[in-house]
Amino acid sequence: xxxxxxxxxxxxxxxxxxxxxxxxxxxxxxxxxxxxxxxxxxxxxxxxxxxxxxxxxxxxxxxxxxxxxxxxxxxxxxxxxxxxxxxxxxxxxxxxxxxxxxxxxxxxxxxxxxxxxxxxxxxxxxxxxxxxxxxxxxxxxxxxxxxxxxxxxxxxxxxxxxxxxxxxxxxxxxxxxxxxxxxxxxxxxxxxxxxxxxxxxxxxxxxxxxxxxxxxxxxxxxxxxxxxxxxxxxxxxxxxxxxxxxx
Numbered sequence: 001x002x003x004x005x006x007x008x009x010x011x012x013x014x015x016x017x018x019x020x021x022x023x024x025x026x027x028x029x030x031x032x033x034x035x036x037x038x039x040x041x042x043x044x045x046x047x048x049x050x051x052x053x054x055x056x057x058x059x060x061x062x063x064x065x066x067x068x069x070x071x072x073x074x075x076x077x078x079x080x081x082x083x084x085x086x087x088x089x090x091x092x093x094x095x096x097x098x099x100x101x102x103x104x105x106x107x108x109x110x111x112x113x114x115x116x117x118x119x120x121x122x123x124x125x126x127x128x129x130x131x132x133x134x135x136x137x138x139x140x141x142x143x144x145x146x147x148x149x150x151x152x153x154x155x156x157x158x159x160x161x162x163x164x165x166x167x168x169x170x171x172x173x174x175x176x177x178x179x180x181x182x183x184x185x186x187x188x189x190x191x192x193x194x195x196x197x198x199x200x201x202x203x204x205x206x207x208x209x210x211x212x213x214x215x216x217x218x219x220x221x222x223x224x225x226x227x228x229x230x231x232x233x234x235x236x237x238x239x240x241x242x243x244x245x246x247x
Contacts, residue, residue: 013239014165016055016131018158019046020151023061025171025227026092032064034095043099045233046136050105054237055131057161058138059154060096062088068146082146086113089150093140094118106135112144112153124160131161151211159218166220167236168207169227176244177206177224193245212246221247 021042028035050056065088071081093109100107108130111119119140120126130137142153151168158166170176172183177199180188196216200209206224215222225232225243236242 011239012053012237014054014163014237016161016163017049017057017237018154018161018163018166019049019056019058019233020154020166020168021058021060021092021096021227022169022171023063023065023089023092023150025064025169026060026095027064034064034092036095036099039095039099040103042227043096043103043105045227046100047103047105048234049237050134050136052234052237055134056136057127057131057157057163058093058096058136059150059157060089060092060138060140061150062086062092065091079146082142082148083113086141086144089142090115090119090140093138097138100136106133107138108135109138109140112139112141115141127157128161137161149208149211151207152214155207155211155214155220158220159214163220166215166222167233168222168224169233170224171226171228173226173228175226175229175232175242177204177246191244192241193247196246199246206244206246215246219247221245 026034026039028038046056062085066085068082068085071084072078090111097107097109109119110122110127112122114121127137139157142148142150143156154166177191178188182188196212199212223243223245225236232242
């Protein structure tokens with residue numbers, strides 16, 4: 001696979017997407033660390049999206065390695081704990097980049113914290129150019145500032161690179177937004193479509209309020225879907241009603 005011109009994307013729902021991956025998804029059933037088989041499966045979905053003609057950018061979390069809030073609750077300074085979390089996202093980004101490139105897909109990791117030995121510095125125009133050249137771009141190290149989640153990073157980067165949608169991939173078998181946690185409440189029902197204000201007012205815990213508000217202010221739609229579901233990403237891109245749409 002090379003930096004060739006994209007295939008005909010006329011049948012696709014979006015041409016440029018921002019995919020938000022939770023760190024927990026990288027751990028698989030282990031619950032901690034990086035499961036190579038899981039990362040390989042996620043990479044296959046990204047490759048299928050890329051081959052369909054979509055320009056793909058990715059933001060990765062770090063819940064499989066470290067959470068800043070958890071560190072703060074354990075007595076660490078919150079800002080310091082958040083910086084540790086940013087470094088953990090770089091580990092996940094490098095793992096995903098490695099698997100993608102082993103499979104032949106040109107990939108660039110851009111970090112909001114400068115570490116030139118392992119990743120490019122985040123530069124908006126350069127990121128867009130990579131996408132135009134048919135490379136996947138992985139954004140690591142969050143926003144580069146403490147007190148912001150990787151969900152907020154995803155919303156920010158999506159707007160910056162002019163993505164047409166933010167795709168929030170969940171794990172654990174939850175395939176969208178429900179009236180309650182379906183893993184704990186058997187009466188919970190799935191919601192197919194919501195407004196940004198519905199999410200904020202009802203307190204649905206799908207993304208933090210800063211991320212939702214940023215998407216609302218910039219009219220960026222969000223789709224919450226089961227990342228690990230068979231062909232879910234491919235189906236979304238071809239127009240199937242999968243997950244929950246927030247717009």
